[in-house]
Amino acid sequence: MPLQLTIAHTSTTGPRERNEDFCGFVTPEGAQLANKGALAALADGVSGGTGGREAAEYTVRGLLADYYATPDTWEVQHALDKVLGAINRWLISQATTRRDLAGMSCTLSALVLRGQRYHLAHVGDSRIYRLRGDVFTQLTTDHVWDRPDMRHVLKRAVGLDSHLMADFAEGELQAGDVFVLVSDGVWEPLGELGMHSALNLHRNPALAAGELVRLAHKQGGQDNASAVVVRVDAVAEDNLRDHLAAERRLPVPPRLKPGTRLDDFEVVEVLHESRMSLLYKVRKRSDGRLWVLKTLPPRAANQPEFAAALIQEEWLAKKVIAHYFPQVLPLAADERSALYYVMSWHAGATLQQHLDAGRHFSIAEATQTGIRLIKGLAALHRLNILHRDIKPANLHLGEDGKLRILDFGVAASSGLHDTGGGAGTPSFMAPELIAGAAATVQSELYAAGVTLYYLLTRKYPYGEIEPFQHPRFGDPPPPTRYRPEIPQWLENLLLKAVAFEPKNRFETAEEMLLALEQGERHPLGAPRRTPLLTRDPARVWQALAVFSIVLNLLLVYLLIVA
Known part of the structure; x- marks a missing residue:
């Protein structure tokens, strides 16, 4: 309105x-x-x-x-x-x-x-x-x-x-x-x-x-x-411009220790620190509830682009009202003396933490996880928001049994923000993103497909990709190579989700959700192999060049002999 x-x-x-x-x-x-x-x-x-x-x-x-x-x-x-x-x-x-x-x-x-x-x-x-x-x-x-x-x-x-x-x-x-x-x-x-x-x-x-x-x-x-x-x-x-105007003048808080108080919150423990973010588990003093407070590390205090990114992250997260995401606590302007925002705390662990601890996900567990993940992405896409960093480390499985999508740090609203720039984790990024294209719904669903593929096999469909690496994409190995018990319908679904060409993937989250929910009753056909000319045109032209040189040498030899 x-x-x-x-x-x-x-x-x-x-x-x-x-x-x-x-x-x-x-x-x-x-x-x-x-x-x-x-x-x-x-x-x-x-x-x-x-x-x-x-x-x-x-x-x-x-x-x-x-x-x-x-x-x-x-x-x-x-x-x-x-x-x-x-x-x-x-x-x-x-x-x-x-x-x-x-x-x-x-x-x-x-x-x-x-x-x-x-x-x-x-x-x-x-x-x-x-x-x-x-x-x-x-x-x-x-x-x-x-x-x-x-x-x-x-x-x-x-x-x-x-x-x-x-x-x-x-x-x-x-x-x-x-x-x-x-x-x-x-x-x-x-x-x-x-x-x-x-x-x-x-x-x-x-x-x-x-x-x-x-x-x-x-x-x-x-x-x-x-x-x-x-x-x-x-x-x-609520709009981002007003959000930025209201919060850009707030100072970055100093590093907080357990027991330190900031406004109505008391720090319980430090949860995570990176170059661009600092997360604390905090207790709201007025009611005793636990929350997560996210702010910038003190060394980022003089970098306005980091502050703008945090404010944008809060603004996008506040727009998403669904149990597939932590919920942002609304705070009035006079309730904050520093630059931070607060979201709901949920006991549990990320899928990556479960994998690192040796957990083995069954076919049923992975399928149910996929259904919840795609429902969450559908809620985001209906709001014209792309998460842009879907991976096991950003998916939290709570003790209440709910899956929640974490970290809106590189999320963007298409039409409002620049959705290019190669944001995300390389091994989960679609080939077109690595080539410099802008993020789309298809690239988001690609990341979801890689996540489920990895959850079942602990392998990446195109191998692990390091930053600044320029990989060659062939046809991904079928996940049954690593887990033969994976049903054919699920294998076809995963291969469609991680297809090299965006046009061969699912078009919407709703389409992928339907395939997950009705997979056994209405299985997808096996995806066609991608032609080498599409996957790696340089390799094709190199082969043709080598063949042409060999053929010409052979003709020269025959002329000399004759």
Whole structure:
């Protein structure tokens, strides 16, 4: 569900000859709303300057247009800062070169609403307020001199100084929030109590904006009066950009020892450490339950790409609500003082740990494991998520008998993330991934097939592959070579799953699941052997070249003899 807003604005001249306020908003749709958000802005031209109205109008119009022209990869604050800096330089250049625009400057209050967060930019003495429930809060600080006789003299404004210093802030959105952008012609005569009462009286933004301006002049306001009212009707679904914006500023925690406390969690033991992750078994102090806390090792604190990867991992894991995966514990922004996320703890061991301990999986156990694995992958694929590292070490068999897929460290959502890059473990990677192609459902099911093949035989269908190795792929040996008791239907299924060509594999997880569940009743036919020209074209052409050379030598010899 996208973000849903109702926005209205009103601006009147009042007793003045000229309206030097200017306000406006943009509410895009679709991808632009998700990527850039909705933007509302209000500017008040500085009185006494001949170009106040022009400054206010140019600043708002320029911001509303240029913000949406910035790259989608820029964060909101960075985009606002860059655009406002350019506008500030233009105003100064105009005031410098044109006498009729001397003193061209204005205040500005701007609000961006995107996903589940709001972002504001502010300079001067216009204001932004938020009404949440019955609490009316001022979100901005006036940039005026702290003296009674100079409280209308601005210390900062757009176009006032060569270097613009705007205030930026952000926070979480809630459905029902009402944001109000007002010029000093509204907030000064009405005060917070008067504005709060007007908003409580009119929940419709258009009526509320009109009432604020009308009351401001009724109370004796002598300035232009302008108001923009934004009501949040529905908050968007969680998205990665907002997740990154909310958590990227959290620090990486120091290395934690058993007994150490972090927020509401107490460390029980260290579970695992790698170059990119550090896992602790923790106890939640408020209820005593056990969880797994995942964070970055301290040496990765200065590597923003690692932090972004961890945040992305949490975001993807939170989207998957199924018992085939550990569940992420929702934590509010004020519940975390460091960069980490928490997921459910389950007693048990990974399939790789079972194999290392010498466990022998029966045909029935391997088949049941395969069914559970494919059901989990189907749940992922329905959410447009590819795990990209399916292997026995990432499959956990709990003491409750449930199989769970672990580690979303290299998971990606196709269409949102880059699914190339050769992520995964080489021995479980499909041939096209090793050749540089992007991950697909077929490559994911290939990894599942290799996992089941390995679980039954402790062998890889194409042999063990080391990183940076360029293997040659022939036809994989049938698993009955290592375990003759494997039924023919299961052998055919495994060989189809690990076929060299993606087109010869299962197309969807549902298709592979059906083959596993109905294998004995509706067995698959034996897969056709892959032609050598498809498997290893270089080898074919080398053989043809050798044959051609030998044939030519033979012809030369016959000519000489003759």
